[in-house]
Amino acid sequence: MAELQLQGLRRTYANGVTAVDGVDLTVAEGEFMVLVGPSGCGKSTTLRMIAGLEEMSAGRLLIGGVDVTDTPPAERGVAMVFQSYALYPHMTVAENMGFALKIAGRPKREIDEAVLRAAASLQLEPLLDRKPRALSGGQRQRVAIGRSIVREPKVFLFDEPLSNLDASLRTQMRLEMARLHERLGATIVYVTHDQVEAMTLGDRIAVFNAGRIEQVGPPTAVYRQPVNRFVAGFLGSPQMNFLPAVAERDTAGLAVQVPGAGRLALPADCATPLSSVHSLGVRPEHWQMSAANGTSEGTDGLQASVERVEWLGDVTLVHCRLSGRDAANAGADTISVKTTLADDASLPHGTPVRLRVLPRDLMLFDANGRALAA
Numbered sequence: 001m002a003e004l005q006l007q008g009l010r011r012t013y014a015n016g017v018t019a020v021d022g023v024d025l026t027v028a029e030g031e032f033m034v035l036v037g038p039s040g041c042g043k044s045t046t047l048r049m050i051a052g053l054e055e056m057s058a059g060r061l062l063i064g065g066v067d068v069t070d071t072p073p074a075e076r077g078v079a080m081v082f083q084s085y086a087l088y089p090h091m092t093v094a095e096n097m098g099f100a101l102k103i104a105g106r107p108k109r110e111i112d113e114a115v116l117r118a119a120a121s122l123q124l125e126p127l128l129d130r131k132p133r134a135l136s137g138g139q140r141q142r143v144a145i146g147r148s149i150v151r152e153p154k155v156f157l158f159d160e161p162l163s164n165l166d167a168s169l170r171t172q173m174r175l176e177m178a179r180l181h182e183r184l185g186a187t188i189v190y191v192t193h194d195q196v197e198a199m200t201l202g203d204r205i206a207v208f209n210a211g212r213i214e215q216v217g218p219p220t221a222v223y224r225q226p227v228n229r230f231v232a233g234f235l236g237s238p239q240m241n242f243l244p245a246v247a248e249r250d251t252a253g254l255a256v257q258v259p260g261a262g263r264l265a266l267p268a269d270c271a272t273p274l275s276s277v278h279s280l281g282v283r284p285e286h287w288q289m290s291a292a293n294g295t296s297e298g299t300d301g302l303q304a305s306v307e308r309v310e311w312l313g314d315v316t317l318v319h320c321r322l323s324g325r326d327a328a329n330a331g332a333d334t335i336s337v338k339t340t341l342a343d344d345a346s347l348p349h350g351t352p353v354r355l356r357v358l359p360r361d362l363m364l365f366d367a368n369g370r371a372l373a374a
């Protein structure tokens, strides 16, 4: 296993599209790094440049400290697992797994041993004589991984390997990926647009946007301290709620005013210059919803009314419309509240509610969408 370094990686296509626009990233030896971001942001192009399947327009690539920028794909010591698995249909599982070693001219006994070792770690032994068409999607996926393990690469590259599987199999394979990483201690770069995969699998995640990395860090750190609105909005489902905000000091202390809807208290020690606050963000799970006409409401909180309730089994999503907002414009200002409600709770359309949030759960952004210290 080896460290991987991407230095100023860039890819501009002949049509002028710059798919990757200066990516710097170091993946530590044995680290599971997830590249995540919306469709078209350059994740796959980055992965393909690491594999050597895509030409670099600029930048350098180092594996284990060795510059492999100009090294042919087969000599880089990387193995890529594709979304489509790309298995040879006329070969058995064992032949598929041993094929790269056979091409490399290794002795049969060595190939058989390597295939058996990989098959054991992926529970593929009973399937070694089958052809790919006689396998389920999850089994094919394991064979594709097995084929890469056999080559003992320095770095594993995964391009959305679970996206062709149904939801329950995906959950199962996600756990298997995590176990595999623990067992092999492999350096892995894993591309996905699925944020659950990103959050659960990555030691660190790199959030891509328009060919650049917006933020790199452990999943919890990126979720809790996003550097900007893009990252804050990309991670989390439903999305973080963003609202225009004016920060000021009123009679009750530091607060942000949401025009027409109310105020939310800021932490007493908030160090951000009030004039730089432009918008606020609250995750759906952080809203505290109460009846609007409660007696102990004080001045804090936003006035809203219930638009729609979605019961999801373990949690309920309550979509609310802020007071003082034009109904025609409601879409932009709909607030999603993730909460738990009793099965028999009734919240008819139009029910007035008050939404509060703990000061520490309030995020602030400047006019350029950069996160401010709340």
Ligand SMILES: Nc1ncnc2c1ncn2[C@@H]1O[C@H](COP(=O)(O)OP(=O)(O)OP(=O)(O)O)[C@@H](O)[C@H]1O
Pocket (backbone or CB within 6 Å): 013, 014, 015, 017, 018, 019, 037, 038, 039, 040, 041, 042, 043, 044, 045, 046, 193
């Ligand atoms: N061969 C090509 N010629 C021109 N443009 C390309 C080519 N391949 C990719 N692109 C463009 O480069 C950008 C990045 O593509 P890429 O496949 O890396 O994105 P991605 O983040 O992996 O997206 P997805 O999640 O949809 O696979 C896109 O705008 C895409 O249209």
